[in-house]
Amino acid sequence: MGTPTLSDVARAAGVSYATADRVVNSRGNVAAKSIEKVNAAVAALGYVRNVAAANLSKRRIYRFVFLLPAGPNAFFARMRAHLSLMADHLAQDNIRAEVQEIAAFSASGLEQALRDLHGTDCDGIAAVGLHSRDLEPALAALRDQGTQIVGLVSDLPRDHRAAYIGIDNVMAGRTAARLLGMAHGGNPGRVQVLAGSLDAGDHADRFAGFSEVIARDFPAIEILPLIETRDQASKVHDAAMLATRLAATAIYNVGAGNSGLIRALSERPGDGRCICIIHELVDHSRRALEAGLIDLIIDQRPDVEINRALTLLRALCDGRPLPPMPELVPTIYVRDNLPGQDMTSFFEGQAQ
Amino acid sequence: MGTPTLSDVARAAGVSYATADRVVNSRGNVAAKSIEKVNAAVAALGYVRNVAAANLSKRRIYRFVFLLPAGPNAFFARMRAHLSLMADHLAQDNIRAEVQEIAAFSASGLEQALRDLHGTDCDGIAAVGLHSRDLEPALAALRDQGTQIVGLVSDLPRDHRAAYIGIDNVMAGRTAARLLGMAHGGNPGRVQVLAGSLDAGDHADRFAGFSEVIARDFPAIEILPLIETRDQASKVHDAAMLATRLAATAIYNVGAGNSGLIRALSERPGDGRCICIIHELVDHSRRALEAGLIDLIIDQRPDVEINRALTLLRALCDGRPLPPMPELVPTIYVRDNLPGQDMTSFFEGQAQ
DNA sequence: CTGAAAGCGCTTACAG
DNA sequence: CTGAAAGCGCTTACAG
Numbered sequence: 001m002g003t004p005t006l007s008d009v010a011r012a013a014g015v016s017y018a019t020a021d022r023v024v025n026s027r028g029n030v031a032a033k034s035i036e037k038v039n040a041a042v043a044a045l046g047y048v049r050n051v052a053a054a055n056l057s058k059r060r061i062y063r064f065v066f067l068l069p070a071g072p073n074a075f076f077a078r079m080r081a082h083l084s085l086m087a088d089h090l091a092q093d094n095i096r097a098e099v100q101e102i103a104a105f106s107a108s109g110l111e112q113a114l115r116d117l118h119g120t121d122c123d124g125i126a127a128v129g130l131h132s133r134d135l136e137p138a139l140a141a142l143r144d145q146g147t148q149i150v151g152l153v154s155d156l157p158r159d160h161r162a163a164y165i166g167i168d169n170v171m172a173g174r175t176a177a178r179l180l181g182m183a184h185g186g187n188p189g190r191v192q193v194l195a196g197s198l199d200a201g202d203h204a205d206r207f208a209g210f211s212e213v214i215a216r217d218f219p220a221i222e223i224l225p226l227i228e229t230r231d232q233a234s235k236v237h238d239a240a241m242l243a244t245r246l247a248a249t250a251i252y253n254v255g256a257g258n259s260g261l262i263r264a265l266s267e268r269p270g271d272g273r274c275i276c277i278i279h280e281l282v283d284h285s286r287r288a289l290e291a292g293l294i295d296l297i298i299d300q301r302p303d304v305e306i307n308r309a310l311t312l313l314r315a316l317c318d319g320r321p322l323p324p325m326p327e328l329v330p331t332i333y334v335r336d337n338l339p340g341q342d343m344t345s346f347f348e349g350q351a352q
Numbered sequence: 353m354g355t356p357t358l359s360d361v362a363r364a365a366g367v368s369y370a371t372a373d374r375v376v377n378s379r380g381n382v383a384a385k386s387i388e389k390v391n392a393a394v395a396a397l398g399y400v401r402n403v404a405a406a407n408l409s410k411r412r413i414y415r416f417v418f419l420l421p422a423g424p425n426a427f428f429a430r431m432r433a434h435l436s437l438m439a440d441h442l443a444q445d446n447i448r449a450e451v452q453e454i455a456a457f458s459a460s461g462l463e464q465a466l467r468d469l470h471g472t473d474c475d476g477i478a479a480v481g482l483h484s485r486d487l488e489p490a491l492a493a494l495r496d497q498g499t500q501i502v503g504l505v506s507d508l509p510r511d512h513r514a515a516y517i518g519i520d521n522v523m524a525g526r527t528a529a530r531l532l533g534m535a536h537g538g539n540p541g542r543v544q545v546l547a548g549s550l551d552a553g554d555h556a557d558r559f560a561g562f563s564e565v566i567a568r569d570f571p572a573i574e575i576l577p578l579i580e581t582r583d584q585a586s587k588v589h590d591a592a593m594l595a596t597r598l599a600a601t602a603i604y605n606v607g608a609g610n611s612g613l614i615r616a617l618s619e620r621p622g623d624g625r626c627i628c629i630i631h632e633l634v635d636h637s638r639r640a641l642e643a644g645l646i647d648l649i650i651d652q653r654p655d656v657e658i659n660r661a662l663t664l665l666r667a668l669c670d671g672r673p674l675p676p677m678p679e680l681v682p683t684i685y686v687r688d689n690l691p692g693q694d695m696t697s698f699f700e701g702q703a704q
Numbered sequence: 705c706t707g708a709a710a711g712c713g714c715t716t717a718c719a720g
Numbered sequence: 721c722t723g724a725a726a727g728c729g730c731t732t733a734c735a736g
Contacts, residue, residue, distance in 0.1 A: 002411070005729055016707045021731075029705055048444070052404045053729035057712045059354070085676040092400070092672065174688035182647065182686075185537015186625065213688060273538065295534065303678040320444065324437040326655040327691040332684045334534075336526035336565060339679040357713055368723045373715075381721055405713035409728045 004045040013041035024049065051318050055094060062095045063120075064313050066152070066306075067113055067127035070101035073256065074282035075302060076128075082303040090310070097310065105200070107132035114138035117147070124148040124313035126165070129156035131201055136160050148316040152309055153300065154202055162316050165308050167300050167330045169202045173209025173254065175330065176277045179296055180250050181218035183275045188220040189249035194239050196231035196255030206254035206279075224248060233260030240264035243274075250275040258294075259284050265293040281333055289335045297333040304328070356397040365393035376401065403670050407446060414447045415472075416665050418504070418658075419465055419479035422453035425608065426634035427654060428480075434655040442662070449662065457552070459484035466490035469499070476500040476665035478517070481508035483553055488512050500668040504661055505652065506554055514668050517660050519652050519682045521554045525561025525606065527682065528629045531648055532602050533570035535627045540572040541601035546591050548583035548607030558606035558631075576600060585612030592616035595626075602627040610646075611636050617645040633685055641687045649685040656680070 010020035015034050022030045023038040024047075030038075041047070054060070066083065068076045080099055090097055103109040107130050115138050117125060125142065129135075129151040139160035142149060149156065151164040158164075180191060193210065195203040207226065214221050224246060229235040236253065237260030243251050244264070251274060253261055258278050265276065265288070278285060281299040288294040308325060315322050362372035367386050374382045375390040376399075382390075393399070406412070418435065420428045432451055442449055455461040459482050467490050469477060477494065481487075481503040491512035494501060501508065503516040510516075532543060545562065547555040559578065566573050576598060581587040588605065589612030595603050596616070603626060605613055610630050617628065617640070630637060633651040640646040660677060667674050 007729080017730095018707055019705085022706090025731085031705060034705085050408075050729050051444070052446075053408050053712090054731070055712090056402075056405050056408060056714090056728095057730045057732080059712060082676065082678075088673075089675045092403070094404075171689050175686055178686040178688045179531070179534075182531075182535040182627075183537060185535060185539050187537050209688075275534075301678060303676075307678070321440075323441045324434065324655075326434075326653060326659065329683050329685075329689055329691060331681050333681075334527055334530040336530045336561075337523050337681055339681060359713080369714095370723055371721085374722090377715090383721060386721085402713055405728090406715070407728090408712095408730090409714045409716080411728060 003050075004047045005050070006047065008045055009038060009041045009047045012045060013037040051320070060094060062093075062123045062314060062317055064095060064097045064124045064126065064310065065117060065122050066097060066099045066309070067102050067110065067125060068099055068152075069104035069128055071104055073104070074284070075256075075280045075300070078282065079302040079306055082306050086306070086310070093314075095310065095314065102128075105130065107134050111135050111138050114142060118142055118145065122147055123317050124150075126150050126152045126309040126313060127156060128153045129161070130154065131157060133157060148313050150309055150312055150316075152305060153302075154200075163312055163322075165305050165312065165328070167328050169205035170209035172279070172298055172330045173206035173211075174213045175209075175332070176206070176252050176254075176296075176298060177210040177213035177218070179332070180252060180275055180277055181214060181221060183295065184218070184221060184249065186220075187249075188222075190222040190224055190247065191250040191252060192224045192239070192243035192246065192248040193226045194229050194236060194251065194253040194255060194261070195226055196257070197228055198226070200255070203254050210252060210254070221250075229253075229255060229257055229260075231256040233257045233263075236260035237264045241267075244268050248274060250277070252276075253278045256280070258288075262288040262293055266291075281331075281338075286338060289333060289338070292335065295334070299331045299333055301328075301331050356399045357402070358399065360397055361390060361393045361399045364397060365389040403672070412446060414445075414475045414666060414669055416447060416449045416476045416478065416662065417469060417474050418449060418451045418661070419454050419462065419477060420451055421456035421480055423456055425456070426636070427608075427632045427652070430634065431654040431658055434658050438658070438662070445666075447662065447666065454480075457482065459486050463487050463490050466494060470494055470497065474499055475669050476502075478502050478504045478661040478665060479508060480505045481513070482506065483509060485509060500665050502661055502664055502668075504657060505654075506552075515664055515674075517657050517664065517680070519680055521557035522561035524631070524650055524682045525558035525563075526565045527561075527684070528558070528604050528606075528648075528650060529562040529565035529570070531684070532604060532627055532629055533566060533573060535647065536570070536573060536601065538572075539601075540574075542574040542576055542599065543602040543604060544576045544591070544595035544598065544600040545578045546581050546588060546603065546605040546607060546613070547578055548609070549580055550578070552607070555606050562604060562606070573602075581605075581607060581609055581612075583608040585609045585615075588612035589616045593619075596620050600626060602629070604628075605630045608632070610640075614640040614645055618643075633683075633690075638685075638690060641685060641690070644687065647686070651683045651685055653680075653683050 006020050010017045019034050020038050023035045083097055102113050111134055118141050136157055149161045151161045153166045155164045195207055198204045214223055227239040236257035240261045241264050276294045277296045279298050281297050285297055289297055358372050362369045371386050372390050375387045435449055454465050463486055470493050488509055501513045503513045505518045507516045547559055550556045579591040588609035592613045593616050628646045629648045631650050633649050637649055641649055
């Protein structure tokens with residue numbers, strides 16, 4: 001026996017294979033009576049469609065598009081790098097994934113890209129989202145044509161995407177607060193927080209989580225007025241210098257532009273410790289961590305997120321229940337748990 | 353056109369489909385000349401076998417066995433739980449995964465289980481390993497019959513497994529040291545380290561990494577003589593009480609038996625802070641973290657490790673190059689970044 | 705509204 | 721040592 005096939009269903013229902021197929025795949029043009037009989041047989045036998053066989057006969061290829069912010073942002077560069085590393089493997093699973101660059105934080109740019117995808121053979125989209133309601137019509141049109149959509153790193157309007165893949169930024173901010181508080185070892189302190197812009201949902205969330213925990217559990221730590229940097233390194237630099245002058249015991253940058261922070265830290269007169277926590281592991285932040293300029297990096301694991309987006313889009317396209325996925329927890333790097341510099345060395349160690 | 357099929361290869365090589373198949377799958381009984389021609393065609397066309405089609409025609413089912421330690425260990429319970437959550441999904445991909453319990457730390461028990469698997473239709477094994485060389489003959493026999501083997505959580509003899517899936521325990525120990533050191537905020541301290549047994553590779557590695565970083569970067573922190581607990585809660589309890597009497601500023605348990613530690617901490621007179629770092633997030637350690645008895649939990653993410661084992665075994669069975677896999681980095685939990693209690697709530701939030 | 709038949713890319717007897 | 725043919729579980733014209 002084994003698992004029942006559609007032939008089994010057809011026989012049990014007393015109809016032809018073609019008819020069984022029509023109802024199972026809701027292709028229409030079937031008598032109500034036949035529909036009933038087939039559905040009963042499906043239920044009785046516990047039939048489940050063999051997606052692999054279907055794909056083979058259709059020569060199906062899944063086309064996924066990743067909508068990522070353009071520009072030099074090193075974090076998204078890691079995403080693109082992982083995606084191109086994966087290309088060969090995906091090809092074996094009949095998946096083609098393509099990256100399209102969108103002007104950063106541009107709702108209209110994103111909207112246009114979504115509109116352009118309408119009417120194409122794109123099966124799924126993973127987009128670094130924005131909360132703008134202007135996106136909703138384009139997203140709805142895509143959904144209506146059967147294109148699956150997930151938010152990546154930053155969410156899309158909740159009702160117009162199938163899932164969100166990214167960390168909980170409030171939680172990330174709380175975590176930063178906890179570790180920063182612990183690092184004060186019971187001593188009082190004052191922390192300077194930097195953000196690109198509190199208009200960005202993730203930045204605002206991190207700051208909210210951070211403030212909440214500091215206020216509740218570390219009352220001896222004062223939070224200095226937040227400085228907005230537009231994620232520009234020069235502004236981050238100046239803000240860090242200011243923090244030093246204010247005798248801050250800690251700096252937490254919830255946003256980007258860390259090269260400016262690192263520069264400021266290395267210029268700083270070598271007096272007392274200043275605890276530094278930032279986000280996203282990239283080349284320059286990694287070096288600063290190794291050098292002891294930065295204490296902690298909270299990282300999103302872009303490679304993990306990409307893999308998850310792929311798995312999810314695939315499952316959504318196949319219309320099957322989503323697989324159990326371990327929760328995404330931001331990774332905390334200190335200078336002692338940094339991953340190998342490249343995948344090659346990883347595989348040498350890992351797979352013998 | 354699209355990707356070339358074996359028909360294309362056969363035509364290009366000027367042989368029949370069957371012959372092309374014979375050489376591509378090295379089934380033997382082919383003239384040297386034919387082999388050459390086919391291989392040339394394969395190279396010229398860039399042919400790659402369609403595994404899905406092959407599996408369909410063979411009605412292939414992958415059978416994987418997970419060899420996990422028996423007993424009440426909550427960490428391995430999480431592994432089993434994830435595996436059973438995955439069962440339905442795996443079934444759709446023609447994978448049956450089964451758990452077999454082995455007496456903990458018993459090389460002979462593991463060896464016997466491996467021997468019993470010889471001659472069965474098991475395609476792959478993920479085993480929580482031991483370093484014993486006694487395992488080598490059984491592993492070699494399995495390998496010779498084509499069974500793929502990976503070490504999980506704790507490695508097998510390196511030359512007798514295809515890969516190791518688990519964290520780097522030296523790195524985990526270093527990370528614990530860094531965070532514990534930071535939490536002293538520049539103050540001096542004395543730390544009590546507990547281990548089940550330094551004979552266990554992972555425990556020894558963690559302790560080594562920990563000691564290295566403390567000695568190098570936190571000279572003001574003294575490491576008290578290590579206490580071995582056999583991972584027994586009562587012994588852990590007594591050791592923690594002793595640490596309190598010695599005015600330890602911190603406790604790091606590299607092993608298990610944390611319920612004893614937690615009991616000791618909650619009995620302790622409410623004087624000064626004692627920083628506590630332990631391994632593995634399970635029900636009781638989670639509650640202790642939330643209650644503030646424990647400061648940090650370093651976790652291995654058994655669910656992530658299981659998924660990786662599955663992916664890896666599958667790729668190994670198919671004989672294709674291993675997919676790029678993001679490095680496993682131990683997850684650090686504070687009380688602020690704990691995952692939802694169960695997958696249900698996770699999916700509600702995550703996938704709308 | 706229904707059914708018979710060829711084909712997706714492979715494997716497996718079976719005949720030569 | 722080689723090849724023709726049926727079958728894996730599905731989809732897609734095509735005929736009725």
